[in-house]
Amino acid sequence: MTGLRQYVADFVRDTEGADRATALGAQFDAGLAWVHHPEGAGGLGLGPDRQAEVDAVLSAAGRLESWERNPMGIGMVAPALMVHGTPAQRALLRPIFTAEHIWCQLFSEPGAGSDIAGLATRAVRDGEGWVVDGQKTWTSLAHAARFGLALTRTDPGAPKHAGLTAFLIDMHAPGVRVRPLRDLTGGAHFNEVFLDGVRVADDARIGGVGEGWAVATTMLASERAVIGGSVGERGSGAIAMAVETWRRTGSDPGRRAELIRLWVDAEVLRLAALRDQRTRAEGGPGPGGSGLKLRRALLEQRIARFALELLGPAGLVYDADAVRANGPAEGDPVWTWLQSQAYTIAGGTSDVMRTIIGERVLGLPREPGLPRDTPWSQIPR
CATH class of the missing domain: 2.40.110.10 (Butyryl-CoA Dehydrogenase, subunit A, domain 2)
Structure with missing residues (x-):
């Protein structure tokens, strides 16, 4: 579509002041939820690379997102419904996007x-x-x-x-x-x-x-692409927390080089995720997303450990009851370190990611195991 940015800008102006569900529903109906979907399914039948234009205009206007409220629905279920669902099942896409159905x-x-x-x-x-x-x-x-x-x-x-x-x-x-x-x-x-x-x-x-x-493979490929390929601003996310912790705890000069190395690694990963976004826009998520997911999980654990160690004895203090009652404090290094322990498990373990990379990216021989045609009922459990 020519003039996509103007089309989105007109949509933003027309829905100004609408509540969350109404605004997101209007975005879906306008085909701006997933522009690569067909018309009527939240899209305009455009190439997936055009979504970046839409998101840029919407973000500049401060529009609300539904991703954080419904990550499984948007990141995993919606792609599966588009590929494998019936027309009646695809009607579920709208309440998924608006987060009315978690x-x-x-x-x-x-x-x-x-x-x-x-x-x-x-x-x-x-x-x-x-x-x-x-x-x-x-x-x-x-x-x-x-x-x-x-x-x-x-x-x-x-x-x-x-x-x-x-x-x-x-x-x-x-x-x-x-x-x-x-x-x-x-x-x-x-x-x-x-x-x-x-x-x-x-x-x-x-x-x-x-x-x-x-x-399942459609959903898992989408999940890993989202986990590994999410792209924030330069210096944002976990590395921003580490930099702030370094400053707040006295800027230990002995660990300055380590912090710089982590920042560089975070930026390299961010740029790799940007490149992966373009690749996915052309052909959809593939096994390469497993590499990004693996690298992100390991890096964020390193960053979290670095920030925790900067706290010294204070890093041993954690009030789980307060977190349960009020949620984690923004940028809390202790919470971040505890949370990061799941990163190499959630969304597929790091060993599974290495297997996918070895077999599907590098073309290495399959790991030893039972023949693929072995009935499930005969597999030891």
């Missing part, structure tokens, strides 16, 4: 974390629908979610990747129980979810029976 991802299980394809949650046909039984864990935002996208096993006799099917789950349905999991920070962002005889209609199935792994 979503969670029901993948990991107590016995299937890094190896998600080994999951045991069962979905069994019952008349025209399905009955789901199992347990999920480390489920972000399950306590606040209205819906979840669950990966289930529908054919135990098939190889583990082939016997999976994806379903939309009503998190308020009978048989769904959510229990919070406290982490090191004292917060409960994660949960475990119990699915006991949950009835699911067949039209809540995403993709074909046995095609759940394709849905």
Whole structure:
């Protein structure tokens, strides 16, 4: 579209003063949510590279975002619905974008974390629908979610990747129980979810029976691209916290070179993420996102440890009760360090990222294991 910036500027002026949900809904209806989507699905049928133009104008106008309120819905579920969903399921895109429907991802299980394809949650046909039984864990935002996208096993006799099917789950349905999991920070962002005889209609199935792994890979590739490829301003994020902590604690000259090295590494990662954004705009997320995710997780742990060490004995003090009551203080190095311990696990462990890079980027031989055609029911658990 010619004059895209003017089109966006006119939209901003026309929706001035609208509340969050109304403004975001208008943005979706105007095709400015995901410009690469078709018209009617939050887009204009443009190239994904044009989204940057839209976001620049919206950000300059101070428009509200829904990403932080609904990260799983926007970053993972929406891409899966666009690729694998029916037209009726794509109608869910609008309340996802407006954050009126918060979503969670029901993948990991107590016995299937890094190896998600080994999951045991069962979905069994019952008349025209399905009955789901199992347990999920480390489920972000399950306590606040209205819906979840669950990966289930529908054919135990098939190889583990082939016997999976994806379903939309009503998190308020009978048989769904959510229990919070406290982490090191004292917060409960994660949960475990119990699915006991949950009835699911067949039209809540995403993709074909046995095609759940394709849905999962779409979601996971998008998640890793978002985690690794998010781009802030130069010197922002964790490194800004480290610089401020260095200044506040007396600017230890003995650690100045270390701080500079971390700042340079953060800037290199930021520039790599910018380059990855352009690559994804041309062909969508790929295995390269795993490299960025791995590097970001490791770097932010290094930055967090550096800031914590600057505090000296004060770095041993942490009030988890206050954090539970009021949330973390902005730029708190202790909270940041505690939180960073999950970065090499969440969104795929660092070892899984290395495996993806080795096999799919570098073309190395596959890790030793059982033949790919081994039925899931015959795999030791």
